[in-house]
Amino acid sequence: MAAHIFRRNAVYYWRRRPRRPLASFFSCPHLFLSLKTTSRATARRLAVQLDLILEDAAMLAERDTLDLSSSQIETMLRAVVTNHLGKLERVATAAKCAPDFDIRQVRLDDKKAFWTYALLDAQGPGACLRREDYDQMVADGFSASDINDVWQHLCLLRNNKLVPTKPHVLRRLVEDVEAVPTAMNLGIAQGIYYRGLKLALASIDRRYGGNRVEDACLDRMILAQNDPPSPRPAMGVMHDNGPPRDPPKKETLLASASAARQSVSTSARQSLGLAYCKPAKIGANANRNGAYLTSK
Helix, strand or coil, X not given: XXXXXXXXXXXXXXXXXXXXXXXXXXXXXXXXXXXXXXXXXXXXXXXXXXXXXXXXXXXXXXXXXXXXXXXXXXXXXXXXXXXXXXXXXXXXHHHHCCCCCCHHHHHHHHHHHHHHHHHHHHHCCCCCCCHHHHHHHHHCCCCXXXXXXXXXXXXXXXXXXXXXXXXXXXXXXXXXXXXXXCHHHHHHHHHHHHHHHHHHHHCHHHHHCCCCXXXXXXXXXXXXXXXXXXXXCCCCCCXXXXXCXXXXXHHHHHHHHHHHHHXXXXXXXXXXXXXXXXXXXXXXXXXXXXXXXXXX
């Protein structure tokens, strides 16, 4: 990095030749900038930052296209719809708790808001009420008063500087999908934003009609949890087609259990390297059971 700075009259300067993608943007072969410092350490630190900025600009210029891809556009639309749908559902939940809740009125209000953003989606921030839009609203069951409310809503959004959308909202929307906020991408984000709000407002039955897409998935989950466990496959099952036998007697069961305990005890002693030996006639080495243990 020290090769990109030099000193003249006790002041350090930064000089770099721009890379080929940036050469057409400058009229001189070198970029020349005074760092306005006499400290070499400060000059080196500033030069590193300037080099990074220049490399970033060259990398952006080298890219084949800065346009949004189809997957990025889809991700942006999903984010707008999900975010606004959550807001509308919270508003609907609060409205349902009110004592004077009128489901017909709230459904009508949502439909009016839907048509407001349908105009913005179709025509952009400069939307107006055209004759064909008027006819479509009438076919949707709107009266002249309802259509006037839609127009007043659109004018209110403009008066409150909500149309067009705030630049920082669109910029964040573009940057969240790791795209460059160029003028074209911001324009696309504006259209996506209006379309997402329109789609969220269109799901009126989801909020006030109980028609939720998640219900089908939830039903499947509940049914899967209530299913009985599948039986294990039987291996080597012997079918006995003979006549039923009498249950074993109690003495037979006790004898079988005693034989099983004796077999387990013998196996345990053998695994420890111990075995029974016949007792000797010497009482000093004999235990009270008449036997003693010796190592194999």
